[in-house]
Amino acid sequence: MGRKTKRIKKKSVAPKKVKAVKKAKKEEKIEFPRSVQKAMEHFGGLLVKQLKRVQIIKKAEDWIDYSKLKPIIIGVIGGDGIGPYITSEAQRVLEQLLKDEIKKGKVEFRVIEGCTIERRAQVMKPVPDDVLEEIKKCHVLLKGPTTTPKKGDPWPNIESANVAIRKELDLFANVRPVRVPSLGIDWIFFRENTEDVYALGPFGIEVTPDLAIDFKMITRPGSERIIRLAFEHAKKNNKTRVTAVTKANVVKTTDGLFLKTFYEIAKEYPGINADDWFIDIMTAKLVDTKRRTEFQVLVMPNLYGDILTDEAAEFQGGVGTAGSANIGKRYAMFEAIHGSAPRMVQEGRAQYADPSSVIRAGAMLLNHIGYIELGRKLEMALDICGQFEKKLIMTGRATGATGREFCDYILETIADPNLENRWNEYQKAASQAG
Ligand code: IPM
Ligand code: MG
Numbered sequence: 001m002g003r004k005t006k007r008i009k010k011k012s013v014a015p016k017k018v019k020a021v022k023k024a025k026k027e028e029k030i031e032f033p034r035s036v037q038k039a040m041e042h043f044g045g046l047l048v049k050q051l052k053r054v055q056i057i058k059k060a061e062d063w064i065d066y067s068k069l070k071p072i073i074i075g076v077i078g079g080d081g082i083g084p085y086i087t088s089e090a091q092r093v094l095e096q097l098l099k100d101e102i103k104k105g106k107v108e109f110r111v112i113e114g115c116t117i118e119r120r121a122q123v124m125k126p127v128p129d130d131v132l133e134e135i136k137k138c139h140v141l142l143k144g145p146t147t148t149p150k151k152g153d154p155w156p157n158i159e160s161a162n163v164a165i166r167k168e169l170d171l172f173a174n175v176r177p178v179r180v181p182s183l184g185i186d187w188i189f190f191r192e193n194t195e196d197v198y199a200l201g202p203f204g205i206e207v208t209p210d211l212a213i214d215f216k217m218i219t220r221p222g223s224e225r226i227i228r229l230a231f232e233h234a235k236k237n238n239k240t241r242v243t244a245v246t247k248a249n250v251v252k253t254t255d256g257l258f259l260k261t262f263y264e265i266a267k268e269y270p271g272i273n274a275d276d277w278f279i280d281i282m283t284a285k286l287v288d289t290k291r292r293t294e295f296q297v298l299v300m301p302n303l304y305g306d307i308l309t310d311e312a313a314e315f316q317g318g319v320g321t322a323g324s325a326n327i328g329k330r331y332a333m334f335e336a337i338h339g340s341a342p343r344m345v346q347e348g349r350a351q352y353a354d355p356s357s358v359i360r361a362g363a364m365l366l367n368h369i370g371y372i373e374l375g376r377k378l379e380m381a382l383d384i385c386g387q388f389e390k391k392l393i394m395t396g397r398a399t400g401a402t403g404r405e406f407c408d409y410i411l412e413t414i415a416d417p418n419l420e421n422r423w424n425e426y427q428k429a430a431s432q433a434g
Pocket of ligand 1: 148160162163306324337
């Protein structure tokens with residue numbers, strides 16, 4: 001009897017469905033080893049979290065309006081190694097520039113202690129909870145370098161504090177300008193800051209001792225918001241070209257989505273030329289003196305941006321001279337892009353550390369919260385002191401100036417009523433020299 005009913009059932013099922021059922025049955029039989037099962041569960045958990053994140057990004061909160069805040073709270077995170085030395089100097093410069101605003105109660109500085117590698121290792125977190133709580137009470141942050149341990153270091157292998165803060169505060173845009181007038185270079189990089197291999201960096205899987213897997217993740221809304229920011233910047237600053245950098249010929253799914261989104265958004269900006277390059281040839285083109293001056297605004301996923309901006313900064317005098325802005329809709333963080341140089345502290349040379357990078361970050365901070373004129377003054381003073389006039393030289397040791405002396409030099413330069421002319425003269429000479 002059983003046979004008969006079976007036959008009847010089979011007949012009533014459409015051929016396509018039969019195939020599907022058969023396939024499902026076959027799949028049921030596959031038995032994954034425990035290691036793979038564990039990895040699959042882990043992967044599933046990551047997917048669920050990322051889908052939730054996509055929903056949050058899609059809600060697209062509004063940009064914070066600094067002109068309506070009183071006070072604007074600027075948190076200062078010293079970090080590790082030379083960080084507290086150079087950051088306190090940068091704070092001194094900003095406090096001087098914002099003197100009147102501080103008096104009026106429009107701006108307030110708050111030093112946030114405890115974001116050191118020692119504390120982070122002690123609590124085994126990239127950023128201790130109490131530090132994060134303090135950070136969230138501020139509106140913008142000025143941050144010195146924090147040690148990022150890697151496998152094999154004496155420190156436990158905790159996640160980078162930078163990366164954790166970027167993700168926690170949703171600082172999705174890493175904006176790095178590079179200008180070298182004598183070489184005709186005027187670039188601005190918009191590096192996506194919360195996705196790509198970085199997002200799941202600490203969540204890779206060692207399936208077995210012989211198989212390790214990391215994840216690269218890119219979302220459409222995450223790509224849209226950084227790409228749109230790059231085009232908006234181009235539009236506001238009369239730039240005529242925006243260039244995307246990917247490896248979409250090989251990394252087809254994630255980079256492919258980024259690139260597709262790029263050309264979709266480009267259609268909204270008909271006056272701007274949109275083109276794209278692959279990361280390998282792009283790194284080559286940055287050293288091609290004929291072609292490189294044609295690039296203006298560049299936008300790319302996280303890791304390519306990390307690599308390319310270090311290369312680009314090198315033309316300007318190295319990563320130590322560049323500042324980095326991490327921008328989100330609610331928070332923003334401005335940081336030095338070099339390391340914490342613990343050896344300088346061990347050797348008693350921390351006072352000779354160059355504060356230029358974190359001061360440059362400070363200029364970007366001023367600009368971001370609406371003090372555009374002050375930001376420009378600081379930029380000009382930094383160019384004069386660090387690139388043009390160079391009355392003081394920083395060598396990182398007693399043969400050069402201290403960070404404090406260098407900051408005094410910057411403050412004197414800012415105070416010069418002839419600052420703008422002085423800068424223009426130098427700028428003209430540098431362009432002619434190039
Ligand atoms: C940077 C740095 C960081 C990064 C490190 C310190 C984690 O290289 O800001 O570019 O990779 O983003
Ligand atoms: Mg980097």
